[in-house]
Amino acid sequence: MTSIHKSLAPGHPDAQPPQGLQRSIKPRHMVMIAVGGTIGTGIFFVSGNAISGIGPLGAVMAFGLMSVIVYFMMQGLGEMTTELPISGSFQEYSTRFIDPALGFTFGWNYWFCWAITVATEFVAGAMIVKYWLPDTPASLWAVLFYFLLLGLNLISARGFAESEYWFAGVKIVVIVLFLITGVAMIFGMIGSGSPGLANWTLHDPTSGNTAPLFGGLGGFMAIFLMVAYTFSGTELTGVAAAETEDPRRTVPKAIRSVFWRLLFFYIGTVVVLGFLVPFNDPHLLSSDVTEVATSPFTIVFQNAGFIVAASFMNAVVLTSVLSCGNSGLFCASRILYAMSVSGQAPKSLSKLNKRGVPVRAVFVTSLVAAVSFATSLVGDAKFYIAIVNLCATSGVVVWFGIAWCQLRFRKAWLAQGHTVEELKFRSKFYPWGPWIAMAVFVFIIFGSGYWIFTTEQTPFDFWFNLITNYVLTPVLVAMYLIYKKRHNTKMVKPEDADLTIPAHEANFAE
Numbered sequence: 001m002t003s004i005h006k007s008l009a010p011g012h013p014d015a016q017p018p019q020g021l022q023r024s025i026k027p028r029h030m031v032m033i034a035v036g037g038t039i040g041t042g043i044f045f046v047s048g049n050a051i052s053g054i055g056p057l058g059a060v061m062a063f064g065l066m067s068v069i070v071y072f073m074m075q076g077l078g079e080m081t082t083e084l085p086i087s088g089s090f091q092e093y094s095t096r097f098i099d100p101a102l103g104f105t106f107g108w109n110y111w112f113c114w115a116i117t118v119a120t121e122f123v124a125g126a127m128i129v130k131y132w133l134p135d136t137p138a139s140l141w142a143v144l145f146y147f148l149l150l151g152l153n154l155i156s157a158r159g160f161a162e163s164e165y166w167f168a169g170v171k172i173v174v175i176v177l178f179l180i181t182g183v184a185m186i187f188g189m190i191g192s193g194s195p196g197l198a199n200w201t202l203h204d205p206t207s208g209n210t211a212p213l214f215g216g217l218g219g220f221m222a223i224f225l226m227v228a229y230t231f232s233g234t235e236l237t238g239v240a241a242a243e244t245e246d247p248r249r250t251v252p253k254a255i256r257s258v259f260w261r262l263l264f265f266y267i268g269t270v271v272v273l274g275f276l277v278p279f280n281d282p283h284l285l286s287s288d289v290t291e292v293a294t295s296p297f298t299i300v301f302q303n304a305g306f307i308v309a310a311s312f313m314n315a316v317v318l319t320s321v322l323s324c325g326n327s328g329l330f331c332a333s334r335i336l337y338a339m340s341v342s343g344q345a346p347k348s349l350s351k352l353n354k355r356g357v358p359v360r361a362v363f364v365t366s367l368v369a370a371v372s373f374a375t376s377l378v379g380d381a382k383f384y385i386a387i388v389n390l391c392a393t394s395g396v397v398v399w400f401g402i403a404w405c406q407l408r409f410r411k412a413w414l415a416q417g418h419t420v421e422e423l424k425f426r427s428k429f430y431p432w433g434p435w436i437a438m439a440v441f442v443f444i445i446f447g448s449g450y451w452i453f454t455t456e457q458t459p460f461d462f463w464f465n466l467i468t469n470y471v472l473t474p475v476l477v478a479m480y481l482i483y484k485k486r487h488n489t490k491m492v493k494p495e496d497a498d499l500t501i502p503a504h505e506a507n508f509a510e
Contacts, residue, residue, distance in 0.1 A: 021087055021337070021505070022157065022356030025243045027250045029161035032168045033327075034237050034254035035261050039171045042230030044317055047270050048277070048296035050227060052284035054219045056200055056274025057212030062220065062227045063270045067262035069440045070231050072433035073399050076406030078255030081238045082425035083413075085247035086505050088338025089238035090402045095342060096498045097408035098401075099491050101484035105476050106401045107339045111365070113394035114332035117232075118369035120387045121325035122146055128318045132311070145322065150366050153329050156355040157243040160330045167323035174316045175265050178297055181304050182272035191304050195275055204280040211279055218451050225448035225469075229392035230266070233324065234258070235402065239331050242338075242505065243356075252425040276300050329365060336361040389468040393445060397476065400441040403434035412497035445473065 050059035080093055088095075088103075091110065095103025125145045126138035152163045181190070188194030203210045215223075237254050241247045273296045277284065283299055297316075301309035337358035339345035351360045410430060413423070420426060427433060449469035452462065483489070 021243045021334070021352070021358070023243055023245045023247075024156055024158040024356070025161040025240055026158070026245055027253070029158075029165050030237070030240060030244050030250045030254050031257060032165045033161065033240060035168065035172065035257050039168070039175070039261075039265060039320065039323075042226075042232070043175075043266065043269060044297050044313070044320065046226050046230045047273055048284040050223050050270070051273060051277065051279050051296070052281070053223045054215040055209070055211045055213045055279050056270075058215060058220060058223070059270050060267065060274060061213075062223055063230075063266050065440070066224070066227050066231060067266055069437050070234055070399070071259055071262055072429050072437040073403050074234060074237070074255055074258050075427040075429055076434050076437075077235060077238045077402050078251055078425050079423060079427045079430075080406060080409050081241045082248060082251045082255075083409075083423060084499070084501060085241040085244065085251065086501055087242040087334060087341065089241065089335075090235065090398065090405055091335055092338055092342065093405040093409065094401050095344075097405050097412055097492055099484070099489055100344075100487065101480050101489045102401070103342075104339070104344045104483045105480040106398060107335055107344060108479065109394050109472070109476055110398050111332045111335045111339070112368070113391045114328045114335075115365050115368040116387055117391050118149070118325045118328040118332070118365070119371075121321045121328065122369065125318060125321045125325070128314055128321060131314050145325065146366070146370060149322065149325050149329055150362070152326055153333065153362050153366075154357060154359060156357055157240075157330075160326060161240070164323060164326055164330075167319055167326065170316065170319045171323065172265075174297075175269060178300065179264065179268055179272060181306075182276055182300055185300070185304055186272065186275045197275075199275060199278045202278050202280070207280065209279070212274070218454050221447045222451040224444055225389070225392050225396075228396050228444055229388055232391065232395045233327055233331070235398065236327055236331055238402075239334050242334070248424055255425065273300070276303070329362065329369070332365045333358055333361040336365060386464075386468040390472055393448075393469070393472045396441050396444050397472070400438055400445070403437040403441070406434045407431065408492075408494070408497070412492075412494040412499060415494035416497070416499060418499075 047059065047063070050062055053059075054062065077090065081089065084093070086092055088107070091103050091107035093103075094106045122142040122145050123138075126141040129141045130136065130138060152159050185191045186194060200212045201210075209215075237251065237258075241251050244250050277296050277299055281299065284296060298309050298313045301313065306312065336345055336349055340347055340349035340358075340361065349361045349364060350358065353359050406427065410420075414420070449466065452465045452469065457465070
């Protein structure tokens with residue numbers, strides 16, 4: 001039977017100095033990162049796209065279903081991470097519990113998509129600043145943001161966590177303020193009077209759509225992938241656990257907070273928007289990160305009499321962009337480091353500085369982001385769309401892997417003589433939770449592009465949309481098969497799965 005490695009307390013005569021990542025992320029950082037750290041620009045803009053595309057009820061259904069499924073997945077990740085708070089998180093779990101070839105595939109998929117996501121945040125941040133300073137070159141601001149985020153990630157894990165703590169705090173305050181303002185407007189306490197159910201029964205003669213629900217299955221499936229994109233980064237809790245001071249206590253607390261974050265920040269936001277913003281508002285149709293005046297949040301604050309709403313939301317969205325870029329650089333570099341340690345990436349990338357930061361992994365990730373940014377300068381809006389499609393699909397693939405890992409982890413745990421009661425955090429929904437989550441994730445991966453085959457478009461647009469929606473799947477399958485054949489890997493038997501914590505990572509209290 002494989003036993004869990006018992007850590008040695010600091011100061012113990014047999015304890016060794018830490019040789020891996022240092023656990024410098026404090027509990028307050030971890031909880032704040034879980035609650036607000038992964039709230040990106042998506043919630044400020046995609047929520048409006050969802051309402052205009054499938055109606056207020058459709059948007060609530062899409063965000064509600066995604067919240068439930070993501071919560072199922074996070075319960076499983078919490079169970080594994082609390083027991084094994086190790087570097088690599090779900091990438092390492094895939095290697096240990098399913099197949100090393102799958103760990104290789106998931107790891108490189110996750111790293112590359114986060115690296116190029118960081119590039120899109122540089123672009124978005126530069127465009128947002130031009131709202132205030134239209135005559136300054138966007139590339140200048142992008143370079144400044146690049147060095148800012150690089151510096152935050154090179155200081156230490158605590159430097160990342162502290163900056164993310166305050167970034168997350170700003171977003172949480174704004175959303176809470178928005179919800180309070182929105183509810184007051186719904187009940188006619190401020191603004192021009194209560195809208196009642198007008199926006200839930202609205203008919204648009206131009207499009208022929210009638211609230212609260214329209215668009216059919218095709219419309220719902222098209223929006224669903226974008227909704228998934230707004231939840232990207234939820235799994236950051238698992239990645240950060242390897243550098244958290246007291247993961248056995250902090251991770252469960254962070255995972256439990258996810259439920260309330262999903263309920264209030266996502267579903268609550270969409271419900272309020274559904275009451276206050278008509279689905280045919282022309283601003284919603286053009287809502288994107290470079291047009292802050294079109295954000296449904298801006299519309300609501302303006303209608304409430306907040307005359308500087310656009311500038312206020314511009315600052316908030318800039319904070320979200322920097323936060324997302326900060327998290328992306330952290331996640332990608334830590335996954336690259338973990339793969340280097342396990343031999344699935346060049347060994348040189350496992351180099352740590354004296355503060356326990358994988359400096360080479362951070363530099364390589366930032367370099368890829370910089371090259372991707374340079375590529376975007378010669379492109380157009382389609383570059384951004386392609387990145388969003390790829391990264392949304394990539395995130396769903398990772399979530400599928402996490403749910404699968406939990407099923408395999410629980411089998412390994414029991415096969416090696418442990419009991420469910422021994423788990424320090426137990427998923428509330430095992431086994432049907434991960435199975436349902438996996439089914440929905442497969443539906444998203446293969447069904448989100450349904451609209452491509454039912455919408456009139458030019459041949460170029462058809463092939464562009466088809467490739468950016470589906471190219472990732474065959475690429476990942478090829479990576480898996482090539483690695484599997486080259487290294488002759490096998491599916492890991494439950495009784496042989498590694499449930500130990502490496503000695504250099506066991507520097508935390510039991």
